[in-house]
Amino acid sequence: MKRLRLGVNVDHVATLRNARGGVYPDPVKAAELALAAGADGVVAHLREDRRHIRDDDMRRLRALSAPLNMEMAPTEEMIAIARALRPHACCLVPERRMELTTEGGLDVAGQETLIQTAVAQLADAGIRVSLFIDPDPKQVHAAHRTGAPAVELHTGAYASGGADELARLQEAAALAAALGLECHAGHGLNFENVGPIAAIAEIEELNIGHFLIAQAVYDGLAAAVRTMLARMEEARRGANAG
Numbered sequence: 123m124k125r126l127r128l129g130v131n132v133d134h135v136a137t138l139r140n141a142r143g144g145v146y147p148d149p150v151k152a153a154e155l156a157l158a159a160g161a162d163g164v165v166a167h168l169r170e171d172r173r174h175i176r177d178d179d180m181r182r183l184r185a186l187s188a189p190l191n192m193e194m195a196p197t198e199e200m201i202a203i204a205r206a207l208r209p210h211a212c213c214l215v216p217e218r219r220m221e222l223t224t225e226g227g228l229d230v231a232g233q234e235t236l237i238q239t240a241v242a243q244l245a246d247a248g249i250r251v252s253l254f255i256d257p258d259p260k261q262v263h264a265a266h267r268t269g270a271p272a273v274e275l276h277t278g279a280y281a282s283g284g285a286d287e288l289a290r291l292q293e294a295a296a297l298a299a300a301l302g303l304e305c306h307a308g309h310g311l312n313f314e315n316v317g318p319i320a321a322i323a324e325i326e327e328l329n330i331g332h333f334l335i336a337q338a339v340y341d342g343l344a345a346a347v348r349t350m351l352a353r354m355e356e357a358r359r360g361a362n363a364g
């Protein structure tokens with residue numbers, strides 16, 4: 123069985139940074155921490171509205187030695203940016219301005235020519251393309267026809283508790299592998315629901331973002347509070363001694 127890789131999406135470190143308009147916390151620093159902890163690669167979504175990750179973040183993430191997976195809509199603007207940046211991989215996703223996150227898979231079957239062209243333009247720049255699709259056999263077959271080497275199965279409906287969603291993912295992963303597509307998965311995965319997905323033998327990569335960044339608050343807040351209290355006490359001691 124192939125090893126299962128983890129790509130860590132750092133979009134929401136940028137969300138937190140942008141809330142204050144400064145440079146802290148830095149998604150590149152978070153990417154370095156994730157890689158040092160054993161993550162296999164870094165994922166970042168450059169959205170049309172630049173609500174979290176910005177162009178300069180992409181350039182700095184690209185400069186890291188680990189593989190960068192750039193999530194993007196298959197638009198002319200994004201294809202030009204990706205061709206100049208040359209990340210290891212691009213994951214093509216649907217994008218609607220008002221959505222909170224990527225709400226469904228890319229309709230490859232409904233826009234095959236457009237996706238095929240995007241795949242070819244990115245492949246021409248040496249970029250490995252995956253298509254973020256719902257676990258639907260129609261979409262898996264269409265993805266295969268575009269010439270993309272990989273698909274990423276959208277696990278959002280599974281994560282929301284949809285009945286039969288695990289079976290749909292298992293079947294789509296088996297179909298993708300049978301067609302020779304590398305199979306990835308992601309969206310909404312967390313400690314509770316990752317097990318059955320990680321157990322699907324055909325899946326070679328999971329891409330996880332929001333939960334990991336949120337969990338880092340729980341895992342890290344106590345240490346940050348302790349350090350702050352120590353600095354405060356230290357300063358008080360210094361003031362009293364002086």
Ligand code: PXP
Nearest residue numbers: 224254308309310329330331332
């Ligand atoms: N994979 C893709 C293609 C995505 O668009 C996203 C969300 O940016 C993820 C994985 C990660 O989803 P989550 O942030 O819910 O872990």
